[in-house]
Amino acid sequence: MSISEKSIMSEPSEAGRFGEFGGRFVPETLVPACQELEASFREAWADPVFRAELDQVLREYAGRPSMITECYQLGAKLGIRLVLKREDLNHTGSHKINNVLGQVLLAKRMGKKRIVAETGAGQHGVASATAAALMGMSCKVYMGAVDVERQALNVFRMKLLGAEVEAVHSGSRTLKDAVNEAMRDWVASVESTHYCLGSVMGPHPYPWMVREFHRVIGSEAREQCLERYGNDPDFVVACVGGGSNALGIFSGFVDTDARLIGVEPAGGAAVGRGQPGVVHGMKSYLMQDEYGQVQEAHSISAGLDYPGVGPEHSYLASIGRAEYPTVTDAEVIEAFQLMAKVEGIIPALECAHALAWITREAPKMQGKTVLMNLSGRGDKDVGQMMEILG
């Protein structure tokens, strides 16, 4: 690896750019808040006291480190060594808690009293509601009306945790519209409120900050793989909607020879089918029509129903460091059942995208070590799958 390659996935430029992607395309009203957040994060991230505080809550509350699990049966069936990073075992059932604990601790340090969040599948909403409950802040979660319906259990969970959940009826009534509504709330409430964005997207510093809060996934996994196998994996695979779990695990391996694979849903392939565009505060690949209207994503998984992608993914794709293939809903449904039956693990539908790619491509990876980020558990998807599978 050359030095320049090692600097990939360090800090973005002063303007918040990863190559040409990223930036801070927000209304003037929010510029000072983004600047304040950037300064606060920079200061906190360099402060051993903040780091120790976060480490402690990650350990004692979220349950870190998450373990790795080798899938012996499925690996033998596919002819690969398949290793899972078990983010599904974190408190609240997904990787989302890493970022949320970081952001809510930071918001508290900044003197904010309230957080707002968007959510797709509901995992980030649940994590935000959880962290808000833990740290005594009020929390409002915006969720597309379509998602409120297909993720009713998570809606109830958020309410149990004391959060207010507002169904968003505008646009496609999914994740992108929930982001719009959370941003509108933030424009009106910026002085008291922190916007707890749930993925590696949005205006600078969010893509960088959220990736740093998830870096723990990759750092742990790198160490665990070395300790267990004496080697880095040949492939590191994760699903990509906005792309936070993928950047979390990629960050641990970007300076190795591992191939980094971010799997997008065929109906929401921002990198695969999009063009550079600007929405939600960032420049990134975006599914859009000939006039720049943002197109609606369509995926079986609410968490990946997003027409954009975090700007650092666009950058990694543009320099060829990571690859972004797609899988279909049908392949995902197969993979979901396969992992349940063969390994006794019910994956989140989002993660079943990563597994769907692995099972499809396994013939080309014989004998290789494949590390997959199992970023969430599938309990939330059981109702939806019950309907699909009859």
Add this chain to the structure above:
Amino acid sequence: MSASVLTPLEATLRAKRDAGRKILVPYVTGGLQGWADAIRAAAANGADVIEIGLPFSDPVMDGPIIQEASQRALDDGATPVSIFEGVRTLDVDVPLVVMCYYNTVHHAGHERFASQLVQAGIAGAIIPDLPLEESGPWCAAADGVGLSTIMLAAPTAPDERLPRVCARARGFVYSVGLLGVTGERTELAATASQLASRLKKITDVPVIIGVGVSNSAQAVEACKVADGIVQGASVVRRLMEGGADAVGAYVAEVRAAIDAG
């Protein structure tokens, strides 16, 4: 263009202001049913500039009324090109500016979009999700063809930021009236007059308050400090409820109120 050379829009607005006239800027969502007639009605009833919204799929600075108007226009097939074609046939004697989100500009390309505006006879652009730091490439293209880029100034801006925003503004400075998105409110927010007053102290560019100026009484109040007002959601709601005639009557009412002071 150097700051000392005024764009045609700014020259017009400065002259009106200096003659003691308050500047009235009604907003109409392009492509919304009846929009062209609404613009004609606004022009005939005392508008000084008309702001035409280019509907966008993800309007983060807009509240429920303009969101709905944008969605209706998009559902009816409105595109920037169809709106520019409509604008060319308007035949109104009032400067026109567009309000659009940055992806519409970015997707078309800066130079191409600027030339489309010029060809349609449009004098300037308001791009609410393009803050000062990101505005360079667009402003260069706009300056090159004499288009005014109307910068927004927000109540949250610290004192050191406002002069830089004003220095970059052409035509007028859009003084954001409140912390929040477009829409009608029962009262004019205190921030509206506060920010306009901060701006008036540091710039000679016309200062016009928009967002949350909801009726003629609020317009009068805002004009005590500012050089004029934008009327957005209150106009668009009337267009959706009562058509172009309702817009004309409302613009006339606001005109009379601010003229009377």
